Amino acid sequence: MSGLKVYSIASDPIYIGTGGYTIGRVDNTIVRDPITRIPKIPGSSFAGTMRFYSALELQSAFKEEYRKDPHSRKEKDINELFDRPEKWITYSGNKWSLMKCAGQDEDPNEYYEDFEKINTPVSGHCGHCIVCKTFGYSKNNKSQQGIAFFSDLNIIFFPVYTRKGVMWITSKQLLEFARIILRDIELPQGEQVFVITNEESNKGENTINLGWLNLPYITKNYQIANELPNEFSYIKDQILNKIVLVPDDLISHIINSNLEVRTSVSIDPLTGASKQGALFTSEAIPRGTIFYGDIRLMERPVSNDMPGLSLVKEMIKDASRYYESFGIGGMVTRGFGRMKVFIDGEKDNGNLDNGGGSENEQQS
Ligand SMILES: [Zn+2]
Known part of the structure:
Protein backbone atom coordinates (compact mmCIF):
# COMPACT_ATOMS: atom_id res chain seq x y z
CA MET A 1 0.00 0.00 0.00
CA SER A 2 1.28 3.39 -0.88
CA GLY A 3 -0.52 6.65 -1.06
CA LEU A 4 -0.81 10.32 -1.76
CA LYS A 5 -1.26 13.24 0.58
CA VAL A 6 -3.93 15.73 -0.33
CA TYR A 7 -4.04 19.35 0.79
CA SER A 8 -6.71 21.70 -0.31
CA ILE A 9 -7.79 25.29 0.21
CA ALA A 10 -11.34 26.42 -0.50
CA SER A 11 -11.57 29.24 -3.06
CA ASP A 12 -15.36 29.43 -2.63
CA PRO A 13 -17.61 28.46 0.23
CA ILE A 14 -18.11 24.70 0.04
CA TYR A 15 -21.52 23.17 0.42
CA ILE A 16 -21.92 19.41 0.65
CA GLY A 17 -25.43 18.86 1.83
CA THR A 18 -26.87 16.16 4.00
CA GLY A 19 -30.00 16.05 1.90
CA GLY A 20 -32.22 17.93 4.19
CA TYR A 21 -32.76 18.08 7.86
CA THR A 22 -32.83 21.29 9.78
CA ILE A 23 -30.51 22.28 12.60
CA GLY A 24 -31.59 25.41 14.41
CA ARG A 25 -32.20 28.16 11.93
CA VAL A 26 -30.45 26.50 9.00
CA ASP A 27 -32.52 24.63 6.42
CA ASN A 28 -29.79 23.09 4.29
CA THR A 29 -27.15 21.57 6.53
CA ILE A 30 -23.73 20.24 5.54
CA VAL A 31 -22.02 16.92 6.22
CA ARG A 32 -20.29 16.65 9.59
CA ASP A 33 -18.14 14.13 11.35
CA PRO A 34 -20.58 12.18 13.53
CA ILE A 35 -18.33 12.31 16.61
CA THR A 36 -16.64 15.70 16.53
CA ARG A 37 -19.51 17.49 14.69
CA ILE A 38 -16.87 19.23 12.59
CA PRO A 39 -17.92 19.71 8.95
CA LYS A 40 -15.96 17.80 6.34
CA ILE A 41 -15.85 16.83 2.69
CA PRO A 42 -16.78 13.14 2.63
CA GLY A 43 -14.45 10.75 0.83
CA SER A 44 -17.32 9.63 -1.38
CA SER A 45 -17.71 13.16 -2.79
CA PHE A 46 -13.97 13.45 -3.22
CA ALA A 47 -13.69 10.10 -5.03
CA GLY A 48 -16.76 10.74 -7.19
CA THR A 49 -15.52 14.08 -8.45
CA MET A 50 -12.02 12.71 -8.97
CA ARG A 51 -13.45 9.90 -11.11
CA PHE A 52 -15.37 12.41 -13.17
CA TYR A 53 -12.38 14.71 -13.65
CA SER A 54 -10.10 11.80 -14.55
CA ALA A 55 -12.53 10.66 -17.24
CA LEU A 56 -12.85 14.24 -18.43
CA GLU A 57 -9.09 14.64 -18.73
CA LEU A 58 -8.80 11.34 -20.58
CA GLN A 59 -11.60 12.13 -23.01
CA SER A 60 -10.27 15.60 -23.70
CA ALA A 61 -6.96 14.01 -24.66
CA PHE A 62 -8.84 11.79 -27.09
CA LYS A 63 -11.26 14.38 -28.34
CA GLU A 64 -10.41 14.62 -32.01
CA GLU A 65 -9.14 11.26 -33.01
CA TYR A 66 -11.52 8.96 -31.23
CA ARG A 67 -14.51 11.06 -30.56
CA LYS A 68 -16.98 9.22 -32.73
CA ASP A 69 -16.38 5.59 -32.18
CA PRO A 70 -14.36 3.91 -29.49
CA HIS A 71 -14.07 0.90 -31.77
CA SER A 72 -11.83 2.81 -34.11
CA ARG A 73 -9.36 2.86 -31.23
CA LYS A 74 -9.10 -0.88 -31.39
CA GLU A 75 -7.77 -0.79 -34.91
CA LYS A 76 -4.97 1.60 -34.13
CA ASP A 77 -2.17 1.35 -31.71
CA ILE A 78 -3.09 3.98 -29.19
CA ASN A 79 0.56 4.82 -28.71
CA GLU A 80 0.74 6.12 -32.24
CA LEU A 81 -1.28 9.06 -31.11
CA PHE A 82 1.02 10.19 -28.40
CA ASP A 83 4.71 10.71 -28.27
CA ARG A 84 4.91 9.70 -24.66
CA PRO A 85 3.81 6.10 -24.30
CA GLU A 86 4.66 6.17 -20.61
CA LYS A 87 1.85 8.64 -19.95
CA TRP A 88 -1.24 7.42 -18.10
CA ILE A 89 -3.31 8.63 -21.05
CA THR A 90 -1.80 5.91 -23.24
CA TYR A 91 -2.45 3.00 -20.89
CA SER A 92 -3.59 0.21 -23.22
CA GLY A 93 -7.05 -0.31 -21.71
CA ASN A 94 -7.92 3.32 -22.41
CA LYS A 95 -8.85 2.26 -25.93
CA TRP A 96 -12.26 1.45 -24.48
CA SER A 97 -12.75 4.46 -22.27
CA LEU A 98 -15.74 6.73 -22.66
CA MET A 99 -17.10 9.69 -20.78
CA LYS A 100 -19.54 7.14 -19.37
CA CYS A 101 -16.68 5.68 -17.33
CA ALA A 102 -17.31 8.64 -15.02
CA GLY A 103 -20.42 8.63 -12.90
CA GLN A 104 -22.71 5.71 -12.36
CA ASP A 105 -22.62 2.70 -14.62
CA GLU A 106 -25.50 3.05 -17.04
CA ASP A 107 -25.55 -0.60 -17.92
CA PRO A 108 -24.23 -2.80 -15.12
CA ASN A 109 -25.89 -5.86 -16.63
CA GLU A 110 -23.75 -6.01 -19.72
CA TYR A 111 -20.95 -8.54 -19.94
CA TYR A 112 -17.32 -7.84 -19.35
CA GLU A 113 -15.22 -9.20 -22.21
CA ASP A 114 -11.61 -9.35 -23.17
CA PHE A 115 -10.42 -6.62 -25.46
CA GLU A 116 -9.97 -8.90 -28.37
CA LYS A 117 -13.49 -10.29 -28.17
CA ILE A 118 -15.34 -7.05 -27.78
CA ASN A 119 -17.69 -6.47 -30.67
CA THR A 120 -20.59 -4.70 -29.05
CA PRO A 121 -20.49 -1.05 -28.22
CA VAL A 122 -19.73 -0.34 -24.64
CA SER A 123 -22.76 1.20 -23.02
CA GLY A 124 -21.81 1.59 -19.37
CA HIS A 125 -18.45 1.58 -17.60
CA CYS A 126 -15.98 0.01 -20.00
CA GLY A 127 -14.19 -1.92 -17.25
CA HIS A 128 -10.86 -1.69 -19.05
CA CYS A 129 -9.61 1.86 -18.87
CA ILE A 130 -7.47 3.40 -16.15
CA VAL A 131 -10.50 5.25 -14.75
CA CYS A 132 -12.49 2.02 -14.32
CA LYS A 133 -9.47 0.20 -12.90
CA THR A 134 -8.65 2.97 -10.46
CA PHE A 135 -12.15 3.66 -9.18
CA GLY A 136 -13.67 0.21 -9.68
CA TYR A 137 -16.48 -1.15 -11.79
CA SER A 138 -19.08 -3.84 -11.67
CA LYS A 139 -20.38 -5.74 -14.69
CA ASN A 140 -22.71 -8.68 -15.01
CA ASN A 141 -19.98 -11.29 -14.94
CA LYS A 142 -17.06 -9.45 -13.42
CA SER A 143 -16.49 -6.70 -10.94
CA GLN A 144 -13.39 -5.25 -9.48
CA GLN A 145 -12.73 -3.03 -6.55
CA GLY A 146 -10.72 0.03 -7.45
CA ILE A 147 -7.08 0.68 -6.76
CA ALA A 148 -7.60 4.02 -5.02
CA PHE A 149 -9.30 4.64 -1.66
CA PHE A 150 -10.18 8.18 -0.74
CA SER A 151 -10.31 9.47 2.82
CA ASP A 152 -12.55 12.31 3.91
CA LEU A 153 -11.04 15.76 3.53
CA ASN A 154 -10.92 17.08 7.07
CA ILE A 155 -10.46 20.67 8.15
CA LEU A 259 -19.75 28.75 9.22
CA GLU A 260 -21.01 30.79 6.35
CA VAL A 261 -24.80 30.99 6.34
CA ARG A 262 -26.54 32.27 3.25
CA THR A 263 -30.16 33.08 2.78
CA SER A 264 -31.80 32.50 -0.60
CA VAL A 265 -35.28 32.49 -2.03
CA SER A 266 -36.85 29.93 -4.31
CA ILE A 267 -38.04 31.36 -7.58
CA ASP A 268 -41.38 30.36 -8.98
CA PRO A 269 -40.63 29.22 -12.55
CA LEU A 270 -44.04 30.39 -13.81
CA THR A 271 -43.97 33.96 -12.56
CA GLY A 272 -40.24 34.50 -12.21
CA ALA A 273 -40.88 36.03 -8.82
CA SER A 274 -40.01 34.61 -5.45
CA LYS A 275 -42.43 32.10 -4.04
CA GLN A 276 -44.43 32.91 -0.98
CA GLY A 277 -42.63 31.63 2.10
CA ALA A 278 -39.74 30.35 0.03
CA LEU A 279 -36.93 31.89 2.03
CA PHE A 280 -34.33 29.27 2.94
CA THR A 281 -30.89 29.25 4.50
CA SER A 282 -27.84 27.19 3.64
CA GLU A 283 -24.66 26.78 5.62
CA ALA A 284 -21.27 26.26 4.00
CA ILE A 285 -17.60 25.82 4.88
CA PRO A 286 -16.06 29.27 4.26
CA ARG A 287 -13.56 30.28 1.62
CA GLY A 288 -9.96 29.94 2.84
CA THR A 289 -10.58 26.77 4.85
CA ILE A 290 -7.67 24.33 4.57
CA PHE A 291 -8.23 20.58 4.41
CA TYR A 292 -6.13 17.47 4.57
CA GLY A 293 -6.83 13.98 3.36
CA ASP A 294 -5.13 11.03 1.78
CA ILE A 295 -5.55 8.61 -1.06
CA ARG A 296 -4.38 5.06 -0.43
CA LEU A 297 -3.35 3.05 -3.45
CA MET A 298 -3.50 -0.70 -3.42
CA GLU A 299 -0.88 -2.65 -5.25
CA ARG A 300 -2.31 -5.30 -7.55
CA PRO A 301 -0.43 -8.04 -9.32
CA VAL A 302 0.72 -6.79 -12.69
CA SER A 303 -0.62 -9.97 -14.28
CA ASN A 304 -4.11 -8.71 -13.55
CA ASP A 305 -3.79 -6.27 -16.40
CA MET A 306 -3.78 -3.38 -13.98
CA PRO A 307 -2.17 -0.01 -14.59
CA GLY A 308 0.93 0.65 -12.53
CA LEU A 309 0.56 2.91 -9.52
CA SER A 310 2.80 5.55 -11.04
CA LEU A 311 0.25 5.97 -13.83
CA VAL A 312 -2.61 6.21 -11.36
CA LYS A 313 -0.75 8.87 -9.41
CA GLU A 314 -0.14 10.86 -12.59
CA MET A 315 -3.79 10.67 -13.47
CA ILE A 316 -4.93 11.89 -10.05
CA LYS A 317 -2.48 14.78 -10.16
CA ASP A 318 -3.65 15.81 -13.63
CA ALA A 319 -7.33 15.48 -12.75
CA SER A 320 -6.95 17.58 -9.57
CA ARG A 321 -6.67 20.83 -11.42
CA TYR A 322 -10.37 20.62 -12.36
CA TYR A 323 -11.38 21.36 -8.77
CA GLU A 324 -10.24 24.91 -9.34
CA SER A 325 -12.75 25.48 -12.10
CA PHE A 326 -15.58 23.00 -11.52
CA GLY A 327 -15.40 22.45 -7.79
CA ILE A 328 -17.03 19.94 -5.49
CA GLY A 329 -20.38 19.58 -3.80
CA GLY A 330 -23.63 21.40 -4.30
CA MET A 331 -24.58 24.85 -5.60
CA VAL A 332 -21.45 25.01 -7.79
CA THR A 333 -23.39 27.08 -10.29
CA ARG A 334 -24.05 29.66 -7.60
CA GLY A 335 -20.45 30.42 -6.70
CA PHE A 336 -19.86 27.51 -4.37
CA GLY A 337 -17.43 24.61 -4.34
CA ARG A 338 -14.22 25.61 -6.05
CA MET A 339 -10.99 24.70 -4.31
CA LYS A 340 -7.30 24.33 -5.04
CA VAL A 341 -6.08 20.78 -4.59
CA PHE A 342 -2.46 19.85 -4.07
CA ILE A 343 -1.50 16.22 -4.44
CA ASP A 344 1.81 15.36 -2.90
CA GLY A 345 4.14 12.48 -3.48
CA GLU A 346 4.46 9.41 -1.44
CA LYS A 347 2.62 9.19 1.82
CA ASP A 348 5.02 7.88 4.40
CA ASN A 349 3.25 4.94 5.90
CA GLY A 350 6.22 3.86 7.97
CA ASN A 351 5.42 0.66 9.77
CA LEU A 352 1.75 1.35 10.07
CA ASP A 353 0.83 -0.89 7.17
CA ASN A 354 2.22 -4.32 6.81
CA GLY A 355 0.28 -5.22 3.70
CA GLY A 356 1.25 -3.97 0.35
CA GLY A 357 3.99 -6.03 -1.21
CA SER A 358 6.63 -4.60 -3.43
CA GLU A 359 6.65 -1.27 -5.22
CA ASN A 360 6.49 -2.99 -8.51
CA GLU A 361 5.41 -0.24 -10.81
CA GLN A 362 5.55 -1.86 -14.14
CA GLN A 363 3.43 -0.61 -16.87
CA SER A 364 1.23 -2.89 -18.81
ZN1 LIG B 1 -13.64 2.70 -18.39
Missing part, protein backbone atom coordinates in the same frame (compact mmCIF):
# COMPACT_ATOMS: atom_id res chain seq x y z
CA ILE A 156 -7.00 21.41 9.55
CA PHE A 157 -7.04 25.23 9.50
CA PHE A 158 -10.27 27.19 9.65
CA PRO A 159 -10.49 30.95 8.93
CA VAL A 160 -12.23 33.14 11.49
CA TYR A 161 -12.68 36.86 11.39
CA THR A 162 -11.08 38.67 14.34
CA ARG A 163 -10.07 42.19 15.32
CA LYS A 164 -6.61 41.28 14.07
CA GLY A 165 -7.97 40.35 10.66
CA VAL A 166 -8.57 36.81 9.47
CA MET A 167 -6.86 34.18 11.62
CA TRP A 168 -6.79 30.43 11.04
CA ILE A 169 -7.80 28.35 14.01
CA THR A 170 -6.61 24.83 14.59
CA SER A 171 -6.14 22.39 17.46
CA LYS A 172 -3.82 19.57 18.42
CA GLN A 173 -6.38 17.01 17.29
CA LEU A 174 -6.88 18.58 13.86
CA LEU A 175 -3.16 18.88 13.27
CA GLU A 176 -2.43 15.33 14.30
CA PHE A 177 -4.86 14.09 11.72
CA ALA A 178 -2.61 15.67 9.11
CA ARG A 179 0.44 14.16 10.86
CA ILE A 180 1.56 17.54 12.07
CA ILE A 181 2.90 16.88 15.54
CA LEU A 182 3.45 19.83 17.87
CA ARG A 183 6.78 19.43 19.57
CA ASP A 184 8.07 21.31 22.61
CA ILE A 185 4.99 23.40 23.12
CA GLU A 186 2.45 23.33 25.91
CA LEU A 187 -1.18 23.24 24.86
CA PRO A 188 -3.83 25.85 25.62
CA GLN A 189 -6.09 24.96 28.54
CA GLY A 190 -9.63 25.93 29.50
CA GLU A 191 -10.80 28.86 27.45
CA GLN A 192 -7.36 30.22 26.74
CA VAL A 193 -6.02 30.22 23.22
CA PHE A 194 -2.53 30.72 21.80
CA VAL A 195 -1.85 33.15 19.01
CA ILE A 196 1.06 31.56 17.21
CA THR A 197 3.44 34.10 15.74
CA ASN A 198 7.07 35.03 15.60
CA GLU A 199 6.28 38.69 16.18
CA GLU A 200 6.71 40.53 19.44
CA SER A 201 3.70 40.16 21.69
CA ASN A 202 1.57 43.28 21.81
CA LYS A 203 0.89 44.64 25.25
CA GLY A 204 -2.41 45.85 26.62
CA GLU A 205 -4.77 43.66 24.67
CA ASN A 206 -5.22 40.19 26.00
CA THR A 207 -8.40 38.89 24.47
CA ILE A 208 -9.16 37.96 20.91
CA ASN A 209 -12.56 37.58 19.33
CA LEU A 210 -13.06 34.43 17.33
CA GLY A 211 -16.32 35.34 15.69
CA TRP A 212 -18.52 36.40 18.57
CA LEU A 213 -16.52 34.50 21.20
CA ASN A 214 -14.07 36.66 23.09
CA LEU A 215 -11.29 34.58 24.56
CA PRO A 216 -8.14 35.34 26.55
CA TYR A 217 -4.97 34.61 24.64
CA ILE A 218 -1.24 34.53 24.99
CA THR A 219 1.25 34.87 22.20
CA LYS A 220 3.54 31.96 21.51
CA ASN A 221 6.54 32.12 19.32
CA TYR A 222 6.23 28.86 17.44
CA GLN A 223 5.92 28.16 13.77
CA ILE A 224 3.20 25.62 13.17
CA ALA A 225 3.34 26.44 9.48
CA ASN A 226 6.89 25.11 9.45
CA GLU A 227 5.55 21.72 10.38
CA LEU A 228 3.73 21.67 7.07
CA PRO A 229 5.46 19.91 4.23
CA ASN A 230 7.52 22.07 1.91
CA GLU A 231 5.37 21.39 -1.12
CA PHE A 232 2.64 23.21 0.70
CA SER A 233 4.39 26.55 0.58
CA TYR A 234 1.52 28.34 -1.15
CA ILE A 235 -0.73 27.82 1.84
CA LYS A 236 2.07 28.22 4.35
CA ASP A 237 2.66 31.77 3.19
CA GLN A 238 -0.98 32.69 3.57
CA ILE A 239 -1.36 31.55 7.14
CA LEU A 240 2.06 32.37 8.49
CA ASN A 241 1.73 34.35 11.73
CA LYS A 242 -2.05 34.05 11.59
CA ILE A 243 -2.63 30.79 13.40
CA VAL A 244 -4.59 30.48 16.62
CA LEU A 245 -4.21 27.24 18.53
CA VAL A 246 -7.36 26.49 20.53
CA PRO A 247 -8.13 23.63 22.95
CA ASP A 248 -9.51 20.48 21.32
CA ASP A 249 -12.80 20.79 23.18
CA LEU A 250 -13.46 24.29 21.82
CA ILE A 251 -12.56 23.75 18.18
CA SER A 252 -15.84 22.20 17.06
CA HIS A 253 -17.84 24.92 18.75
CA ILE A 254 -15.83 27.72 17.18
CA ILE A 255 -15.97 26.19 13.70
CA ASN A 256 -19.70 25.59 13.89
CA SER A 257 -20.46 29.10 15.04
CA ASN A 258 -18.39 30.62 12.22
